[in-house]
Amino acid sequence: MILRRIIFALLLLGIAAGVLGLAWRAVLPGGVTAWEWLALAALAGNATWLGISGAHALIGLVILLASRDAPGLVLPAARAARADARAPTVLALCIRHEDLSAIIPPMRRLMAGLPADQFTLWFLSDSQDPAAIAAEAAAIAAWPEARYRRRTANTGFKAGNVMQFLDHHAGDARYCICLDADSEMTPETVRRLVAIMEADAKLAIVQPLIVGRPVAAAFPRLFQFGMRAMLRAWATGQAWWQGPAGPYWGHNAIIRIAPFRAHARLETLPDGSHILSHDQVEAARLTAAGWKVMVLPEEAGSLSGNPPALPEFIARDRRWGAGNMQYLALLRLPGLSWMGRWQLLQAILLFLAAPFWALLLLAGVMNAATGGGAGTDSAFLAAAMLAAWGAQNAPKLAGYAQVLLQPGLAARYGGRAVFARGAGLEILFGLVLEALSFLDKAIFLALLPFRRAAGWGAQNRAARGLGWGAALGLLWPHLLVGLACFALVPASAWVWLLPWALPLLLAVPFAVLTSREGLAVAATPEELQHR
Numbered sequence: 404m405i406l407r408r409i410i411f412a413l414l415l416l417g418i419a420a421g422v423l424g425l426a427w428r429a430v431l432p433g434g435v436t437a438w439e440w441l442a443l444a445a446l447a448g449n450a451t452w453l454g455i456s457g458a459h460a461l462i463g464l465v466i467l468l469a470s471r472d473a474p475g476l477v478l479p480a481a482r483a484a485r486a487d488a489r490a491p492t493v494l495a496l497c498i499r500h501e502d503l504s505a506i507i508p509p510m511r512r513l514m515a516g517l518p519a520d521q522f523t524l525w526f527l528s529d530s531q532d533p534a535a536i537a538a539e540a541a542a543i544a545a546w547p548e549a550r551y552r553r554r555t556a557n558t559g560f561k562a563g564n565v566m567q568f569l570d571h572h573a574g575d576a577r578y579c580i581c582l583d584a585d586s587e588m589t590p591e592t593v594r595r596l597v598a599i600m601e602a603d604a605k606l607a608i609v610q611p612l613i614v615g616r617p618v619a620a621a622f623p624r625l626f627q628f629g630m631r632a633m634l635r636a637w638a639t640g641q642a643w644w645q646g647p648a649g650p651y652w653g654h655n656a657i658i659r660i661a662p663f664r665a666h667a668r669l670e671t672l673p674d675g676s677h678i679l680s681h682d683q684v685e686a687a688r689l690t691a692a693g694w695k696v697m698v699l700p701e702e703a704g705s706l707s708g709n710p711p712a713l714p715e716f717i718a719r720d721r722r723w724g725a726g727n728m729q730y731l732a733l734l735r736l737p738g739l740s741w742m743g744r745w746q747l748l749q750a751i752l753l754f755l756a757a758p759f760w761a762l763l764l765l766a767g768v769m770n771a772a773t774g775g776g777a778g779t780d781s782a783f784l785a786a787a788m789l790a791a792w793g794a795q796n797a798p799k800l801a802g803y804a805q806v807l808l809q810p811g812l813a814a815r816y817g818g819r820a821v822f823a824r825g826a827g828l829e830i831l832f833g834l835v836l837e838a839l840s841f842l843d844k845a846i847f848l849a850l851l852p853f854r855r856a857a858g859w860g861a862q863n864r865a866a867r868g869l870g871w872g873a874a875l876g877l878l879w880p881h882l883l884v885g886l887a888c889f890a891l892v893p894a895s896a897w898v899w900l901l902p903w904a905l906p907l908l909l910a911v912p913f914a915v916l917t918s919r920e921g922l923a924v925a926a927t928p929e930e931l932q933h934r
Contacts, residue, residue, distance in 0.1 A: 433778020
């Protein structure tokens with residue numbers, strides 16, 4: 404793994420240095436203003452993340468194009484797995500104030516394809532509302548094969564829920580497959596995960612890829628179209644160099660119960676609050692104890708829901724941001740390996756990128772507003788902006804390239820022409836979503852130290868239309884920032900603002916229109932099969 408990690412590090416440094424070099428060359432003519440120094444500092448703050456994204460994309464794309472068995476290359480146990488492997492396994496589905504009418508049908512289909520003497524399904528409730536408790540208990544009681552356990556207090560949130568279950572209810576099960584309320588898996592994938600665990604006794608967690616469930620609204624369809632391409636390339640590249648010290652995403656994954664109970668138990672933070680984003684911490688604890696946490700970069704049979712509209716997406720990002728920022732305190736704790744700390748650092752950088760981009764926008768606007776940038780080299784500035792965008796989105800672009808270069812894969816999307824149209828629309832969608840998301844996360848993180856610590860609340864998973872008033876009520880800060888940018892910058896420089904500030908002006912119609920059905924031409928293979 405040492406050589407692989409050296410290759411990754413060189414790619415990371417090369418990409419980061421290339422982007423910074425182009426930006427430096429752009430502002431150098433005529434001297435560098437104070438605002439340009441600030442812009443360079445902000446870009447430097449994001450250089451590591453740009454290098455990570457670009458390096459994962461390049462490695463992942465090479466493997467996906469060159470290998471006939473990319474999953475087996477990065478996870479050898481996938482090649483050694485025996486189809487007849489058997490081991491007692493529990494499926495633990497965590498719920499909190501959920502509508503079980505949407506959850507039970509896919510679980511029934513799953514359990515119908517699994518041997519009842521090997522697999523048991525548990526519903527782990529953290530619900531506190533009496534009406535929700537009564538409804539879920541009645542719904543599960545109508546399915547005698549499923550089992551139900553509810554905690555009276557949701558101490559430790561989901562991580563506490565799962566650990567308490569493993570301590571008191573898992574029985575003699577060797578493995579546990581953790582599921583969220585919107586998870587969906589096929590029997591074949593569940594059995595394959597068990598077989599992979601049986602093939603390598605040092606595996607503590609195997610995390611397959613997760614793709615979006617079929618939906619009708621434009622926002623989730625476009626989002627999961629791009630996310631699918633991104634995740635395939637990213638996860639393959641990351642798994643190649645991180646090897647047994649990989650990530651865990653908290654659901655649709657299989658865990659070996661004994662080491663998980665022994666090493667993944669989470670204490671409270673120094674300020675007494677509970678860890679929100681538990682999954683990466685659990686993975687880091689297991690790898691520090693000598694166990695393997697690995698990704699299976701396969702898309703088949705592992706699905707989950709995505710936010711149905713922009714407000715839910717923003718709410719989810721804020722929850723994740725609050726959780727990931729807690730890792731700053733955990734980085735200093737003893738007992739973690741350097742790869743475990745790196746895994747936590749990547750999760751931090753995912754959200755710290757937002758305030759750096761916001762700072763870069765502020766510096767660019769103020770530089771133009773105060774008369775700076777007269778000597779800026781336009782060609783190098785355009786190259787720097789394109790390089791930064793390309794590195795940021797490299798995993799998604801690599802996933803698109805793979806589909807276009809492999810006819811068999813493209814056929815699952817309806818052919819290359821259909822796929823290319825969908826990819827083009829998703830890129831436009833992504834340009835707007837990224838700008839809105841970066842600004843929202845930057846504002847949220849700036850205010851986070853002044854907010855009271857929160858937990859995980861109930862989530863809206865149902866598709867819904869979004870009204871103009873509700874969209875404006877949520878996005879007026881983004882709109883005002885966009886208007887201020889164009890007001891401060893001379894019209895002659897507006898062309899440089901378009902990728903950054905124009906999406907902010909489009910925030911409200913973007914949110915409203917993408918919440919509706921029938922506006923998306925991008926479709927995943929599952930959505931095409933679902934028609």
